[in-house]
Amino acid sequence: MSAPHTINGLVSSSAVSDSAGRLTGTCHLPGEPAYESCCAIWNGMIEKRPALVVRPASEADVSSATAFAKDNNLPLSVRGGGHNVAGAALSDGGITIDMSQRRTVTVDADAMLVRVEAGATWKDVDAATQPHGIVVPSGIISATGVAGLTLGGGFGWTSRRFGFTADNMLSARVITADGQAHTASATENADLYWALRGGGVNFAVVTEFTFRGHRHGPEVLAGMVVYPLEAAREVMEFYVRLTSEAPDELTCLLVLRKAPPAPWIPEAYHGLPIVGIVAHWTGSPEAGAATMQRLKDFGKPVADTIMPKSFVSFQSFLDGGSRSGGATTGSPTMPRGSMLDWR
Numbered sequence: 001m002s003a004p005h006t007i008n009g010l011v012s013s014s015a016v017s018d019s020a021g022r023l024t025g026t027c028h029l030p031g032e033p034a035y036e037s038c039c040a041i042w043n044g045m046i047e048k049r050p051a052l053v054v055r056p057a058s059e060a061d062v063s064s065a066t067a068f069a070k071d072n073n074l075p076l077s078v079r080g081g082g083h084n085v086a087g088a089a090l091s092d093g094g095i096t097i098d099m100s101q102r103r104t105v106t107v108d109a110d111a112m113l114v115r116v117e118a119g120a121t122w123k124d125v126d127a128a129t130q131p132h133g134i135v136v137p138s139g140i141i142s143a144t145g146v147a148g149l150t151l152g153g154g155f156g157w158t159s160r161r162f163g164f165t166a167d168n169m170l171s172a173r174v175i176t177a178d179g180q181a182h183t184a185s186a187t188e189n190a191d192l193y194w195a196l197r198g199g200g201v202n203f204a205v206v207t208e209f210t211f212r213g214h215r216h217g218p219e220v221l222a223g224m225v226v227y228p229l230e231a232a233r234e235v236m237e238f239y240v241r242l243t244s245e246a247p248d249e250l251t252c253l254l255v256l257r258k259a260p261p262a263p264w265i266p267e268a269y270h271g272l273p274i275v276g277i278v279a280h281w282t283g284s285p286e287a288g289a290a291t292m293q294r295l296k297d298f299g300k301p302v303a304d305t306i307m308p309k310s311f312v313s314f315q316s317f318l319d320g321g322s323r324s325g326g327a328t329t330g331s332p333t334m335p336r337g338s339m340l341d342w343r
């Protein structure tokens with residue numbers, strides 16, 4: 001634990017420890033690197049400043065920090081991946097529990113169970129599950145936090161086949177406002193379990209999730225077909241037809257943006273507005289090839305990257321267009337995008 005501090009004469013990091021007697025994680029004040037990195041969330045317009053950031057090292061630490069906030073009538077927030085657009089991860093003037101040091105993912109491949117600490121991002125989950133050919137339904141950006149996405153429902157490339165992320169949450173370890181630890185599942189604290197699965201984020205602090213895994217990957221059929229903006233009307237009409245008729249194994253996303261200077265897009269289109277359909281298949285390769293052919297045959301695409309590839313690379317290829325702290329999409333230069341390297 002860091003040295004004692006006084007904050008506005010109200011909170012001290014030693015007091016957080018003293019309230020339960022054993023904080024094994026760390027506390028951080030404005031100006032400290034860990035505090036500033038916690039406050040650097042996805043939406044760069046948010047400038048909330050917690051009085052204190054607690055980085056728990058255990059479930060007991062989360063309990064101590066939660067009880068301390070309650071006992072001192074302080075606002076409390078939890079930071080997962082920091083992707084909430086409104087900045088709900090940060091508690092202005094209160095205590096923020098920063099879960100970023102707690103991101104272990106444990107896979108039981110026989111039982112198809114995946115245990116995830118609440119500070120993990122989906123990139124952490126994919127890295128642990130994909131070597132087993134297992135997936136937990138997630139979102140479309142690998143940097144999004146597991147906690148916020150799950151507690152809000154969670155929809156991504158595999159959800160049409162395997163359900164919302166929250167549908168696949170089998171249980172959670174949680175700390176309620178009184179600082180007590182509980183398991184929430186279909187058989188234990190079932191009402192809390194019901195509320196956590198998509199009901200929002202203020203019912204309890206989740207310390208760990210257990211998910212049902214599904215067989216998918218490590219190689220998948222996926223990619224993007226790109227057209228000039230002039231074709232947008234036809235592409236959108238086709239998109240509506242395709243997605244209304246598609247089997248659950250196919251998930252598509254319509255993209256309108258400026259083309260990045262990616263080697264797989266002809267140079268003449270770099271920086272120009274384009275329209276594209278991103279597609280991902282979760283079924284058998286044979287059926288997928290036939291379904292994808294319909295998409296590949298439509299119109300006159302200027303680029304087509306639909307082919308077998310690793311699920312991990314596909315899961316992160318849009319990351320570059322959704323950078324943390326910056327503009328959301330549309331940068332023609334895409335300086336840090338994995339989309340540049342992706343095929």
Ligand SMILES: Cc1cc2nc3c(=O)[nH]c(=O)nc-3n(C[C@H](O)[C@H](O)[C@H](O)COP(=O)(O)OP(=O)(O)OC[C@H]3O[C@@H](n4cnc5c(N)ncnc54)[C@H](O)[C@@H]3O)c2cc1C
Pocket residue numbers: 042077078079080081082083084085087088089090099118138139140141143144145146147148149150151152153154155156201202204205206207322
């Ligand atoms: C670029 C981008 C892409 C996205 N893509 C998708 C997508 O494909 N599919 C989709 O469904 N959603 C998507 N979202 C929305 C995203 O799921 C939500 O913004 C979600 O809240 C982010 O979770 P987080 O943990 O990263 O965020 P945070 O901002 O850290 O947390 C979000 C909320 O959850 C609370 N919270 C965090 N951890 C815990 C915890 N352990 N216990 C209790 N409460 C907690 C926070 O206090 C906050 O209120 C996207 C958002 C962005 C910015």
